Amino acid sequence: MSATDDPHIGTAEQEPLGPPPVAPWRENWRYFTSNRGAVLGLTVLGLMVLTAIFAPLIAPHETATQYRDALLAPPAWTANGRAEFLLGTDALGRDILSRLIYGARYSLAIGLVVVTLALISGILVGLVAGYCGGWVDALIMRVMDIILAFPSLLLALVLVAIIGPGLFNAMLAIAVVLQPHFARLTRGAVMAEKSREYVTSAKVAGAGHLRLMLVTILPNCLGPLIVQATLSFSNAILDAAALGFLGMGAQPPTPEWGTMLAEAREFITSAWWVVTMPGVAILITVLAINLIGDGLRDTLDPKLKRS
Amino acid sequence: MLRFILNRLVLIIPTFVGITLVAFLFIRLLPGDPVILMAGERGVSPERHAELMAQFGFDQPLWKQYADYVGGLLQGDFGYSFSTKKPVLTEFMSRFPATLELAVCAIVLATVLGVAAGILAAVRRGGWIDQLTMGTALIGYSMPIFWWALLLIILFSTTLGWTPVSGRISLMQFFPDVTGFMLIDSLLSGKPGAFWSAVHHLILPTIVLATIPLAVIARQTRSAMLEVLGEIYIMTAKSKGLAPRRVVWLHALRNALIPVVTTIGLQVSVLMGGAILTETIFSWPGVGKWMIDSISRRDYQVVQGGLLLIAVMVMIVNLTVDILYGLINPRVRHR
Numbered sequence: 196m197s198a199t200d201d202p203h204i205g206t207a208e209q210e211p212l213g214p215p216p217v218a219p220w221r222e223n224w225r226y227f228t229s230n231r232g233a234v235l236g237l238t239v240l241g242l243m244v245l246t247a248i249f250a251p252l253i254a255p256h257e258t259a260t261q262y263r264d265a266l267l268a269p270p271a272w273t274a275n276g277r278a279e280f281l282l283g284t285d286a287l288g289r290d291i292l293s294r295l296i297y298g299a300r301y302s303l304a305i306g307l308v309v310v311t312l313a314l315i316s317g318i319l320v321g322l323v324a325g326y327c328g329g330w331v332d333a334l335i336m337r338v339m340d341i342i343l344a345f346p347s348l349l350l351a352l353v354l355v356a357i358i359g360p361g362l363f364n365a366m367l368a369i370a371v372v373l374q375p376h377f378a379r380l381t382r383g384a385v386m387a388e389k390s391r392e393y394v395t396s397a398k399v400a401g402a403g404h405l406r407l408m409l410v411t412i413l414p415n416c417l418g419p420l421i422v423q424a425t426l427s428f429s430n431a432i433l434d435a436a437a438l439g440f441l442g443m444g445a446q447p448p449t450p451e452w453g454t455m456l457a458e459a460r461e462f463i464t465s466a467w468w469v470v471t472m473p474g475v476a477i478l479i480t481v482l483a484i485n486l487i488g489d490g491l492r493d494t495l496d497p498k499l500k501r502s
Numbered sequence: 503m504l505r506f507i508l509n510r511l512v513l514i515i516p517t518f519v520g521i522t523l524v525a526f527l528f529i530r531l532l533p534g535d536p537v538i539l540m541a542g543e544r545g546v547s548p549e550r551h552a553e554l555m556a557q558f559g560f561d562q563p564l565w566k567q568y569a570d571y572v573g574g575l576l577q578g579d580f581g582y583s584f585s586t587k588k589p590v591l592t593e594f595m596s597r598f599p600a601t602l603e604l605a606v607c608a609i610v611l612a613t614v615l616g617v618a619a620g621i622l623a624a625v626r627r628g629g630w631i632d633q634l635t636m637g638t639a640l641i642g643y644s645m646p647i648f649w650w651a652l653l654l655i656i657l658f659s660t661t662l663g664w665t666p667v668s669g670r671i672s673l674m675q676f677f678p679d680v681t682g683f684m685l686i687d688s689l690l691s692g693k694p695g696a697f698w699s700a701v702h703h704l705i706l707p708t709i710v711l712a713t714i715p716l717a718v719i720a721r722q723t724r725s726a727m728l729e730v731l732g733e734i735y736i737m738t739a740k741s742k743g744l745a746p747r748r749v750v751w752l753h754a755l756r757n758a759l760i761p762v763v764t765t766i767g768l769q770v771s772v773l774m775g776g777a778i779l780t781e782t783i784f785s786w787p788g789v790g791k792w793m794i795d796s797i798s799r800r801d802y803q804v805v806q807g808g809l810l811l812i813a814v815m816v817m818i819v820n821l822t823v824d825i826l827y828g829l830i831n832p833r834v835r836h837r
Contacts, residue, residue, distance in 0.1 A: 232640075341520030345813050348775035349793065353809055356797050357531050433646055437779055440648050441794060456649055463652055464660045471656075474649030481644040489640070 226494045233490020239483035247299040254293035255279065258450045262288035267466045283468040285459065291468065294450035295476050301451040302432050302480055305366055309431035310424050312370035317377025318420065322408050324378065325385030336382065339375035347372040348437060355443045362445040365438045372434075373427045380423055384416030418495035425488035429481040436477050452477045506828050514821055518814070525810040526571050529802055535560065580810065581803035583796075590807030594789065599682030600670060601781070601788030605773050607704055608711035613766055616716045617759070620723020624758075625750055627728065635720060642717030647776055651710040651783040658706060665706050668785035672699040707784045711776050715769040722765040726758040733757075760831050767823025771816050 217225075228234055246253060262268075262284060269276045270283040282292040324335040342350065347369075354368035355361075388394060389412065397411045438444030439453025447454055452473040459469040537546060537554045546554070555561045559570055574580075580590040619639070623632040659667045666672070670684045677691030685704070688696035730736065731754055739749045777790035785791070789808065796804040 337516045337520060340517045341524060343771075344517055344521055344817050345524075345809070346771045346775035346778075346816065348778055349809065349812060352778070352793070352797060353528060353805060356802075356805065357528065357533075359533070429644065433644075436646055437648060440779070441782065442798070453646075453648075456646075456652070460652065463656055467656055470649075470652050474646055474653065477646045477649065478641070478644060481646070482641060485640055485644050 223494050227490050230490040230493060232486045233493075236483040236486025236490065239479065240487060243299055243480055243483065244303060246296055247303050250296050250300055254290075254296045255281070256290035256293040258289065258294045258297045259448060260289065262290070264288070267462070267469070269466070270468050282472050283466075285455075285469050286462060286466075291472050294455060295452070295472060298450045298452045298455065298473070298476060299480070301362070301445065301449065302435070302477070305362070305369075305435040306428040306431045306484070308366050309370045309373065309435070310428050312367070313373040313427060313431075314377055314420070314424055316370070317374045318381050318413070320374070321378040321381025322385055322413065325382035325389065326404070326408050326412070328386075332382070335378070339378050342372065342375045345372075348434060351434060351438060352441070352443055355438060360443045360446065362435075362439075362449065362451065365435055365444040366431075369431050369434045369438075373430060376423055376427065377420060380419050381416060384419060385412055388412050388415050422488060422492045422495060425484060425491055429484040429488070432477065432481055432484070503828070507825055510821060510824055510828075514817060517817060521810060521813045521817070522572055522575065523568070525806050525813075526568050528806050528809065530564070530567075532802060575810075580807035583804045584801045585796075585799055585804075590804055591811075593792070593804065594808060594811050596682070597787060597789050597792050600684075600786060601774075601777055601790060603683045603685065604704070604707055604711060604780070604786060604788060605770075605777060607708040608773060608776075609715060609766065609769065611708055612712040612715035612719055612769065615712075616719030617723050617762065619716075619720040620762075621727055621750070621755065623720070623724045624727030624731065632724075636724065639717040639720040642713050643721070645713055645717075647710050647713055648779045648783060650713060651706070651780060654706050654710065655783075666703050670700065670703050670786065671696070672703075675699050707780050707786055710783075711773060711780045714776060715766075715772060718769060718772075719762065719765055723758065723762050726761045727754060730754045730758040760827070763823065763827055763830065767820055767827075770819045770823075774812055774816060 256262075256279075262280075265277060265280060265284050266288045267286055268280050268284040268288075271278050271281045276283065280290050280292070282290075282295070284290055285294075320335055320339075324332040345353075351365070351368040351372050354371060355364055358364045358367065385408075394407065394411055397407060402411060435444055436451070436453030436456070439451050440457045442457060445451035445454045447458055455473040456470065459466075459473065462469045535555070537551055537558070537560065552561075559567055562570070578591055580594070582589055583593055586593065619635045623635040626632050655667055658665045671688065675688070675693065675696045677687060677693055677696055680687050680690055684700040685697065688700040731750075736749060736754055739753045740746070744753075774790070777788060778794055779790070780786065781788045781791035782794050789812065793805065793808045793812075796802075796808065
């Protein structure tokens with residue numbers, strides 16, 4: 196992982212004496228895995244990814260099959276529960292567990308797509324702003340300020356109103372809303388790195404603008420970006436679920452967790468399991484990713500590192 | 503100090519112009535032209551269409567339309583609601599107190615509990631109190647609040663019957679609308695039970711809206727406290743023999759709170775986003791629910807005006823926090 200080409204770790208090379216140097220990624224990995232929460236988060240996320248990939252093998256039922264004889268069947272462990280519907284069924288007699296298992300695909304895909312879009316566009320915009328400086332920088336950063344001036348969920352809602360509701364449009368809108376954070380971070384890091392000696396020496400050696408931006412400077416700004424990407428991953432899942440809940444994201448009968456909650460709202464008094472289960476799935480996923488994010492932040496931020 | 507404030511004011515002008523541009527472009531970017539959108543399913547004849555386009559100025563060049571739009575804004579014209587025929591500004595003002603009341607209660611709850619939890623965790627670093635509070639904070643931070651709201655309703659409203667499910671006040675309570683704030687109006691009315699009814703209705707929405715800011719503030723306070731507690735002047739204070747409590751509350755907290763103030767300011771934007779979800783779930787008649795209802799009703803002038811007003815409000819709060827920050831932290835002011 197190029198992320199570990201952290202300049203702060205390179206100081207070990209200047210000390211010829213002492214223990215043999217450890218590869219930076221290995222040191223970071225050791226540090227990361229010493230954090231119990233981060234390891235727990237990584238394990239849960241790994242299980243979630245496996246669930247998403249092997250959903251057709253794991254899910255006991257089809258997501259759309261409606262069992263007319265088992266409408267709103269409670270979970271298996273309760274008095275009226277049925278063994279074949281472990282977490283119960285919804286108002287249309289669909290197996291909740293199977294829908295949750297397939298829902299993992301949507302949530303992870305949402306996180307992945309949104310973060311990729313926001314990360315790439317944010318890095319490019321931030322690189323250009325930080326590298327060019329002057330009016331280009333001023334213009335770009337004012338545009339970012341404008342996006343950040345709106346509450347993110349509200350702006351995403353309005354964008355979806357323009358381009359139409361739907362899962363993909365919701366992802367686009369959330370990416371637009373999250374992108375300025377990456378642009379700001381990249382710009383700040385680039386401005387800090389730009390005047391360092393190694394950049395000057397690369398410039399003197401004849402590196403072009405693109406090479407300076409992408410090959411020389413960018414790898415040294417990745418630490419905070421990775422942390423932000425992790426946080427954005429969980430934010431994207433939460434926002435997409437919120438949009439789905441408000442009817443502006445994935446549309447029924449998609450087994451997206453937020454959309455499932457929207458459908459479940461009217462059974463709040465009669466069937467608690469329909470309301471509880473999708474939320475537990477969202478919470479566990481987001482919590483796991485945030486645990487990883489906290490671990491990564493402690494690992495990649497040299498200020499926080501225990502010496 | 504005056505120069506610092508003026509400087510900040512000048513800096514927000516481009517952002518303000520940008521916000522009006524976004525609001526202006528919003529209606530123009532919608533698929534279909536504005537008149538067809540307003541006519542909706544009924545459709546409109548070509549002559550009437552042209553007439554309406556001219557009436558609303560949509561046949562003018564774009565820059566002229568924008569100039570007219572900003573001109574209108576400066577005179578307090580934020581457009582008209584398509585469904586109620588009332589000015590958007592009037593509608594906003596009638597709903598804003600509900601949102602403000604909820605948001606203020608939430609931010610107060612989040613700040614008081616969050617700062618206390620953060621200090622406690624920092625002072626007991628590594629102990630079980632630290633782990634418990636920070637674990638809880640991480641769960642709060644990861645919470646889908648719309649689901650959290652539903653859970654609280656299931657537990658406290660439908661199962662235990664302690665709190666009402668929706669609205670701001672019991673339907674049995676009637677009293678004049680003086681300030682628009684239920685807590686104040688109900689007290690002014692002097693009616694028995696009115697104030698308690700308002701409080702009862704506020705409890706669950708406040709908890710839901712405060713959850714994420716509370717978690718963020720607790721985490722931020724803890725890390726700011728830890729940073730400050732490692733400073734040399736704290737060591738000096740301790741080695742002079744001052745009581746640990748005095749060191750924490752007097753020497754450390756004052757400096758640790760500086761970054762926390764910024765965090766609290768940033769939560770206002772989060773609160774407005776959260777208000778959309780909270781108000782929708784609790785049928786709270788505020789600005790957030792109004793926006794959602796208007797989007798689904800395709801009342802786009804309301805969405806446009808609401809978007810602008812909310813963004814401007816968030817901007818004003820952030821500016822205030824910025825200035826406050828300059829007041830409490832001279833290093834920022836003189837840079």
